[in-house]
Amino acid sequence: MTEKIHTRGLLRFITAGSVDDGKSTLIGRLLYDSKSVLTDQLQAIQKARHKRTSGEQIDFSLLTDGLEAEREQGITIDVAYRYFSTANRKFIIADTPGHEQYTRNMVTGASTADAAIVLVDIVRAIKENGEFELLAQTKRHTALIKLLGIRHVLVAVNKMDLVGFDEARFNQVKTAYLALARQLGLDTSQIHFIPVSALGGDNIVFKSEQTPWYDGKPLLSILESLDNGEDDKLNAPEALRLPVQLVIRQDGSLADDFRGYMGKVAQGSVYVGQQIRVLPANQTATVTEIITPDGSVQQVLKEGMVTIRLDVDIDISRGDMLVDAQAKVESxxxxxxxxxxxxxxxxxxxxxxxxxxxxxxxxxxxxxxxxxxxxxxxxxxxxxxxxxxxxxxxxxxxxxxxxxxxxxxxxxxxxxxxxxxxxxxxxxxxxxxx
CATH class of the missing domain: 2.40.30.10 (Translation factors)
Known part of the structure; x- marks a missing residue:
């Protein structure tokens, strides 16, 4: 048996939108149809006390709504993280709350995301006079997506089955959301619109026969194709940002009075022989040794954990920032x-x-x-x-x-x-x- 090859890097994405738009159900359906639900998990939710579906129908929202309070109220409160993979990619999902009261939890889940799935409940957004208007929380979450710099937005127009998979209704959502995106300054070329039914599984993992007018890919296929920005990471030494987390000392009576500065490279790279500057004190020194969990190395790139030693002892403490000596930056x-x-x-x-x-x-x-x-x-x-x-x-x-x-x-x-x-x-x- 050969190991599956993941052709693209890890993608982190969130679900966003108003309460009851169907975020947890969509994620549950995504996990189920992509064969990422274990048998015992499936049996547990089928027997769940707070199941909101009838008969043998699976309540997919229970796969992510893990708190007892969430199951009792039928809403997401905490951020639920789920890992799954396909033959083409690995994913981490953050199912974030839709209720305004838990906006802080949504910000937490979105802070590391590469993409966002914004759910729009097409039924709730249609007013009595037939006009369409996005809900306030959908607007708030989209504003936060813009502020947090999330690169890709997938607008999943949910509950299409309740409007007979009407293309005109879908286009109403598309027009309204594009207007919102332009007003907020989002890149509309990175926005995808998908007509879905989370409960029925339409256009989630497989293309739906109910939407012959939709010529796009199902949701999972779009997620598999997205760029996660790994190629954009700055590893140039002159871009170095190394926040000092801990100063490590050894017994000063020993011949080698060890003094090391530990931290995680936030940007750029650090190498032996590099002249660095310490901010805000503006002192300079040269890197003489770099120690990692794998031993001494000559260079460490972005996101690497390091302990560095310098050629001179200078006053450095937790919270100081190490940058390249030639960098034209100031505190x-x-x-x-x-x-x-x-x-x-x-x-x-x-x-x-x-x-x-x-x-x-x-x-x-x-x-x-x-x-x-x-x-x-x-x-x-x-x-x-x-x-x-x-x-x-x-x-x-x-x-x-x-x-x-x-x-x-x-x-x-x-x-x-x-x-x-x-x-x-x-x-x-x-x-x-x-």
Whole structure:
């Protein structure tokens, strides 16, 4: 028996959209039709206490809604991660909540995604007068997809069976979503529209006979073909970003007073002999040794875990950033960002928060709210002086200590942060640096 060859790299994707649009059911059907459900799992959901289908029909949503509260309420609360693979690719799915109350969970699941499946319930979006309008949470999630820089969007128009697989209704969704995408600044060439019935399996893994007018591929085939951006990773030494996580010391009485600086390469590469600069202190040194879990090496690329040694002992601590000595970058005490507010207590401009960026934690104040996104009009309201739960706003921040940051579009690791309430230690916001 020969091993299957995966012709493309790992793809991480999320499901997004409003509550009850059928996200969990779609993922369950995707797993089931791609033969990724074990027999004991299938037997367990067939006997489940909170099954919402009749007779022998499988409730596919139970494959991802694992919490008891989720099964009782019939909604997704937490982010459910599932792994599966086909002959062509490996996947990690994040089934994210649709309810507005759990927007923070959606942001968590989307932060590492290469693609997003946005479900649109075609029945709920049709108003009494027959007109079509996208739901508010669909708009909010699409705005977050734009902010998080997710490259590919697959719009799965669900419950097509309830409108008789009407092509005209499908085109209504397509027109409305393309208008939304253009308004938000999404690349419309990377948006795919698929008419599906998650419960019936139409156009999920196999092409449906119910949609002869649809000339595209089923959902899984599109996922298998997407570019995950691996070729775009910057490995050039001059692009180096190495946040220091830990300074390792050995007994100073020994002949070799070992001092190493441990971290994960966030961008670029580091090599023996490279001259590096430490920010924010602006001191320079030369790399003399690189130690990895596999032993000493000459060079480590992006995402590699390293412990490096330098030719001189300089003051380096957790939270400092190592860059190439020739890089024309500087740290700063001010930055501008888009943030999504997670806390039930609104943002207070008079309060101090903690900003966690890579391995650094710095006291910070939100100096100004430039505008807050109105998810209905997709316009920024400039007259608001606070951010409430699930609001998305553009803000200015003043840091107590300078940090080296990058734009999120350039690097997701050094271009993102979270805000923490000092008193409760709760994560109150996630931010994306402009």
């Amino acid at each position: 700063s005490k001010t930055l501008f960002a888009d943030i999504c507010w997670f806390d039930e207590f609104p943002l207070n401009l008079k309060r101090k928060y903690l900003l966690k960026h890579t391995s650094a934690t710095v006291p910070v104040r939100v100096s100004q709210i430039h505008h807050v996104l109105d998810v209905q009009t997709l316009l920024g309201a400039a007259d608001k002086d606070q951010l409430a739960l699930n609001d998305i706003g553009k803000v200015g921040l003043s840091l107590q200590k300078p940090l080296l940051v990058d734009a999120y579009a350039q690097n997701q690791i050094t271009g993102s942060f979270i805000l923490i309430d000092e008193s409760s230690n709760n994560t109150v916001a996630a931010g994306i640096i402009n």
